Amino acid sequence: MENYSIFKLMKHSLSYHENWKRVWRSVVPKKNYDVIVVGGGGHGLATAYYLAKTHGIKNVAVIEKGFLGGGNTARNTTIIRSNYLWDEAAQLYELSLKLWEGLSKELNYNVMFSQRGVLNLGHTLQDMRDIERRVNANRLNGIDGHVVSPKEIKKIAPLINISQDIRYPILGASWQPRGGTARHDAVAWGYARAADALGVDIIQHTPVTALNCENGKVKGVETKYGSIGADRVACVVAGNSGVLASMAGFKLPIESRPLQALVSEPVKPCLNTVVMSNAVHGYVSQSNKGDLVIGAGVDSYNGYGQRGSFCIIEHTLQAICELFPSFSRVQMNRQWGGVVDTTPDACPIIGLTPVENLYFNCGWGTGGFKATPGSGYVFADTVANGTPHTLAKPFSIERFYSGALIDEHGAAGVAH
Ligand code: FAD
Numbered sequence: 488m489e490n491y492s493i494f495k496l497m498k499h500s501l502s503y504h505e506n507w508k509r510v511w512r513s514v515v516p517k518k519n520y521d522v523i524v525v526g527g528g529g530h531g532l533a534t535a536y537y538l539a540k541t542h543g544i545k546n547v548a549v550i551e552k553g554f555l556g557g558g559n560t561a562r563n564t565t566i567i568r569s570n571y572l573w574d575e576a577a578q579l580y581e582l583s584l585k586l587w588e589g590l591s592k593e594l595n596y597n598v599m600f601s602q603r604g605v606l607n608l609g610h611t612l613q614d615m616r617d618i619e620r621r622v623n624a625n626r627l628n629g630i631d632g633h634v635v636s637p638k639e640i641k642k643i644a645p646l647i648n649i650s651q652d653i654r655y656p657i658l659g660a661s662w663q664p665r666g667g668t669a670r671h672d673a674v675a676w677g678y679a680r681a682a683d684a685l686g687v688d689i690i691q692h693t694p695v696t697a698l699n700c701e702n703g704k705v706k707g708v709e710t711k712y713g714s715i716g717a718d719r720v721a722c723v724v725a726g727n728s729g730v731l732a733s734m735a736g737f738k739l740p741i742e743s744r745p746l747q748a749l750v751s752e753p754v755k756p757c758l759n760t761v762v763m764s765n766a767v768h769g770y771v772s773q774s775n776k777g778d779l780v781i782g783a784g785v786d787s788y789n790g791y792g793q794r795g796s797f798c799i800i801e802h803t804l805q806a807i808c809e810l811f812p813s814f815s816r817v818q819m820n821r822q823w824g825g826v827v828d829t830t831p832d833a834c835p836i837i838g839l840t841p842v843e844n845l846y847f848n849c850g851w852g853t854g855g856f857k858a859t860p861g862s863g864y865v866f867a868d869t870v871a872n873g874t875p876h877t878l879a880k881p882f883s884i885e886r887f888y889s890g891a892l893i894d895e896h897g898a899a900g901v902a903h
């Protein structure tokens with residue numbers, strides 16, 4: 488690692504930051520690759536990293552239409568947890584959580600993973616029954632989880648309102664202590680630097696405009712550099728998955744929707760955990776800079792604009808002020824939106840497609856940031872071996888034909 492002494496920092500400031508060593512190479516693409524990964528978000532970069540690191544497939548390009556992490560990766564509220572209901576989902580997200588626990592060391596890059604715990608609040612008797620069921624299911628899967636009372640919640644998050652006289656009184660919560668947050672763009676940069684060091688070419692500002700297919704097989708992609716050939720193409724393009732699938736001539740059961748987030752002005756440390764509520768519908772944590780990081784559910788219409796409508800912001804802040812009345816005095820600084828790829832069962836689609844050698848990893852919707860390392864790991868294995876990784880198998884597109892859906896709407900934490 489470069490030694491960032493005070494003198495080096497001063498030297499860089501005097502040269503107007505012109506001569507920093509690049510963290511990854513800027514390359515002109517080769518004519519052919521073993522694998523092209525379309526999409527340079529966290530999932531695509533993680534896929535490229537594990538292809539090179541775990542499977543020794545290093546003749547790989549990541550082709551990104553904008554800049555790395557400029558999609559949902561750096562637009563999300565960074566909540567990480569693995570407390571999903573069904574075995575298939577719980578095991579996949581738990582693999583991811585375990586990888587998060589060693590990720591800064593693995594990448595030699597501080598992704599600022601902070602296990603400050605996640606509370607999912609219950610406001611009705613039925614909420615509490617669902618929470619108990621989910622916590623029991625989690626524990627059977629070896630995942631940490633507890634049902635906590637309003638008093639215990641107050642100890643974890645002292646500013647929360649546990650009065651029983653409000654519209655949605657807090658009756659309890661699920662508490663996953665190993666959950667938390669991470670620094671989102673650091674995840675993209677950490678994977679990018681590590682993949683680049685292993686020989687992966689990272690090509691930014693290059694939209695893939697067509698998937699070149701012949702006799703039911705993918706042969707490469709079309710870009711501003713012309714055709715680039717590949718033995719295998721792996722698409723990890725989140726909200727644009729439907730667009731890429733249509734380039735290959737098939738349809739995915741995906742709807743693309745805006746999802747918004749907001750951050751407040753920075754305030755002194757006041758919330759040392761993550762709080763989510765599906766009933767009042769909002770979630771909040773505090774970043775290391777002090778801003779409150781806030782979000783809620785998807786906008787109700789389909790779209791590809793990275794923005795959302797005002798009524799959602801209003802509703803979200805109403806929910807947060809209901810949970811934390813003192814936050815009503817905090818000013819909001821910024822708001823933005825991402826385009827999330829939602830499926831009918833709130834679970835991802837990972838695996839092979841009707842086109843030979845073409846793979847898709849999508850449908851993570853509102854909840855894929857937490858899955859970044861695990862998703863990259865199982866997808867790289869699937870692409871390397873041409874057959875789904877054991878944990879990815881239940882998430883193949885066939886489930887929409889067979890009916891073996893994995894309904895995680897209850898644990899998705901965000902309505903869509
Ligand atoms: P992206 O980062 O979107 O990467 C896909 C990339 O593909 C993009 O960079 C895009 O530019 C590129 N691309 C698209 N089309 C093309 C093309 N034709 N050619 C080349 N490149 C292309 N998840 C959580 O777990 N916890 C949260 O707290 C959370 N909060 C969220 C809050 C918001 C506001 C949003 C929008 C999402 C949130 N999510 C959360 C969801 C999470 O952000 C996503 O599921 C996850 O980041 C998806 O990662 P990705 O790498 O697949 O997608």
Ligand code: PYC
Nearest residue numbers: 566853854899900901
């Ligand atoms: O999946 O935990 C989640 C989440 C929180 C905010 C958006 N998604």
